Amino acid sequence: MVKEIERAGIPVVHMCTVTPISMTVGANRIVPTIAIPHPLGNPSLTMEEEKDIRRKLVGRALKALTTEVTEQTIFEE
Amino acid sequence: MAFKVVHYINQFFAQVGGEEMAHIAPELREGKVGPGVALEAAWKGEAAIAKTIVCGDSYFAEHEKEAKATILDWVKAEAPDLFIAGPAFNAGRYGYACATIAKAVKEELGIKVLTGMYEENPGADLKKDILIVATANNAAGMRQAAPKMAALALKLMKGEEIGASVVEGYMNQGIRVNFFEKERGAKRAVDMMIKKLNDEPFVTEYPMPTFDRVAPNPAIKDLSKATIALCTSGGIVPKGNPDHIESSSASHYGEYCIEGVLDLTPETYETAHGGYDPVYANADADRVLPVDIMREFEAKGIIGKLHNKYYATVGNGTAVANAKAFAAEYAQKLKADGVDAVIMTST
Numbered sequence: 001m002v003k004e005i006e007r008a009g010i011p012v013v014h015m016c017t018v019t020p021i022s023m024t025v026g027a028n029r030i031v032p033t034i035a036i037p038h039p040l041g042n043p044s045l046t047m048e049e050e051k052d053i054r055r056k057l058v059g060r061a062l063k064a065l066t067t068e069v070t071e072q073t074i075f076e077e
Numbered sequence: 078m079a080f081k082v083v084h085y086i087n088q089f090f091a092q093v094g095g096e097e098m099a100h101i102a103p104e105l106r107e108g109k110v111g112p113g114v115a116l117e118a119a120w121k122g123e124a125a126i127a128k129t130i131v132c133g134d135s136y137f138a139e140h141e142k143e144a145k146a147t148i149l150d151w152v153k154a155e156a157p158d159l160f161i162a163g164p165a166f167n168a169g170r171y172g173y174a175c176a177t178i179a180k181a182v183k184e185e186l187g188i189k190v191l192t193g194m195y196e197e198n199p200g201a202d203l204k205k206d207i208l209i210v211a212t213a214n215n216a217a218g219m220r221q222a223a224p225k226m227a228a229l230a231l232k233l234m235k236g237e238e239i240g241a242s243v244v245e246g247y248m249n250q251g252i253r254v255n256f257f258e259k260e261r262g263a264k265r266a267v268d269m270m271i272k273k274l275n276d277e278p279f280v281t282e283y284p285m286p287t288f289d290r291v292a293p294n295p296a297i298k299d300l301s302k303a304t305i306a307l308c309t310s311g312g313i314v315p316k317g318n319p320d321h322i323e324s325s326s327a328s329h330y331g332e333y334c335i336e337g338v339l340d341l342t343p344e345t346y347e348t349a350h351g352g353y354d355p356v357y358a359n360a361d362a363d364r365v366l367p368v369d370i371m372r373e374f375e376a377k378g379i380i381g382k383l384h385n386k387y388y389a390t391v392g393n394g395t396a397v398a399n400a401k402a403f404a405a406e407y408a409q410k411l412k413a414d415g416v417d418a419v420i421m422t423s424t
Contacts, residue, residue, distance in 0.1 A: 001310060001390075001404035003291045005419050008408035011294040016423035024285070027421075028293035036424050038357040039311070041364030051370070054363065058370045058420070062380065065305075065418045068296045 002027040013064040015039060015057065019074055029064040030074045033057060080124035080234040083155050084113045085148070085162035085178055087171045091131040099170075101133035102140075103147050112219060116161065119227030124234060128155050134170035137178070144174075145181050152182055158234045164193030164222045165200060167214040172200030179207045189233045193226045196248060204248040208233070211248050243280065303417040306384035308407070310392030310400070311358065311365040311424035312350030313341070322391055324351030330390035330403040332410070335383070340369045352393040353424055365422055384416050392423060 003026045005012040014027035017039055022030045033039035040054045064075045088098045090111040109117050109126040117126055130148055137144045152160055160182040162175035172194040179190040180203055193210035194200050201209055210229060212222040225246045232239060242249040258265065265282070272279040297303045314322060320331040338345075341362035348358035348365065363369045371383040388407040390400070411419065 001308065001400050002419075002421050003289070004401055004404035005308070005408045005411070005421070006291045006294055008405070008412050009294060010408060010411060010416060010419055011297060012419040012421055014421050014423065018423075022423070026290050028291070033422070037353040037355070038364040039422055039424055040367045040370075041357065041361060043357050043360070043364075050361075050364075054367050054370050055373070058367050058374065061420050062300055062305075062374070065297045065303075065420075066300055069293045071293075 011065055013061045013075075015061055023072055023074075026072070028069055028072050029067075030072065031057060031061045031064055032074060032076065079120075079122060080158040080231075081155070082116075082124050082126045082159050082161055082230070082234075083152050083157040084109065084116070084126045084129045085160070085175060086111055086113070086129060086131055087165075087168070087174065088131060088133045089168075089171075091129070093131065093133075099133045099135035101131070102136050103130055103132040103144055103151075105130055105151050112164065112223060115219065115223035116227045116230070119224045120231060123231060124158070127157060132174065134168070134174060137174040138170045141177065145178065148178055149181060149185060152188065153186055157188060159230055160188050160190045161226065161230055162190070162192040164210065164212045164219070164226060165195075165198060166212055166216055166218060166222075167195040167198050169199050172198035174200070176200035176203040176207060176209065179203075183207055191226060191230050191233060193222050201248060205250050208239075208250075209248045210246055297418050300380050301378055302381045304382040304384050304415060305371065305380050306411050306414075306416045306419050307366055307368065307371065307387045307422070308404075308419055309366050309387070309389045309422045309424075310395075311389070311422055312348040312391040312393075313346055313358065313362045313366040313387075313389050314349045316345055316347050318347070318349045322349045322389070324349055324391060325394045327391040327393075327395045327403075328399065330388055330407060332386055332388055332407065334386055335368060336385040338368060339372045341366060348424075350391045350393055350424060358424070365424060367420075367422070371420075381417075384411070384414065386410075386414070 002012050002014045013029040014022045015031045015033050016022050017033045017036050019032050041050050106129045110129040113126045162179045165172035165175045175192040179192045182188050183190040191208050193212045195214040210226045212218050269279045346362035348355045358365045374380045375383050
């Protein structure tokens, strides 16, 4: 799906936990996430701590969208 | 008595001319022409090209019905043991013509056929219907292609059993044949792993589907003016799953308005996704689709706007072809709505 969005001319970032799949599928901007059932959260933390993590991850996704890439790139930090 | 072959080639390989001669109608010539020389040489007298049909690529593409009728008449009159076309390498119209005419000869005259071309040639779409030898993408590959095609052609004419596609060099037709391997699976797997660890070449027994690539789009210049949309394969839907998106092998996607929605709550949103524990997503769907944080960023002016619709489907077991079609469709909607960038989340 990311590839079709990209093909339509819209930059897209893929946030997922299993980044090798994202690489195989052909996403160009990839942000690794926490876990399969809760990519953007962590139920073992408090709501506030969780939001903080989510804020960081979404921030990283936005950073990926504002970063020029020429090849598939995983935005770790 | 040598087997009799009819060979189909285009204007270029017949040395009639290039693009400027692509309009020529089919003509029937005696004996071998162009690449037929290499094929016949490889047959070492066991088969010979009786006739060569030369047809312009544009003519075939634009007058398919007439070209087909003429060529089928000629092939029928000749009654060869085999009809061979090409190889076409990566020439699109030529490859299409080779595959189309070979298929027609096979199906309408019941004559054995063979062609060859590059795997991405549009003609290769017919690989399930006819045997197509995989070749290089340009005519420099003739030296490898001709003997491969000739060998397979001879097997076909002799009525010998055709081996697996990887062995014979034709394009995989998606047919599985049961047979006994010499070595058991565990041994083959370990052998393969050792080769892989030693950086030695090995051949997989289960090739992964090939995925094409799309070049990355330019980055967003000014986030504070950008409209960003959220999409997910994690199955986040309004509570009750109004579009009945399947928990597995989804047949459609949903478009949901989040105008004025600041936070996804357990009362309002849930996941339709099977295959992972839904407890965490059902308790707080922001864990999959971060609407809360996007609203926060929107309010702070970090992003211009969160798009007022999101698109969701379930990734669990969903066919690649379906997923592709879903996104191709909603990407156009996103584009029409002036969305600048997309965050796609997956579980």
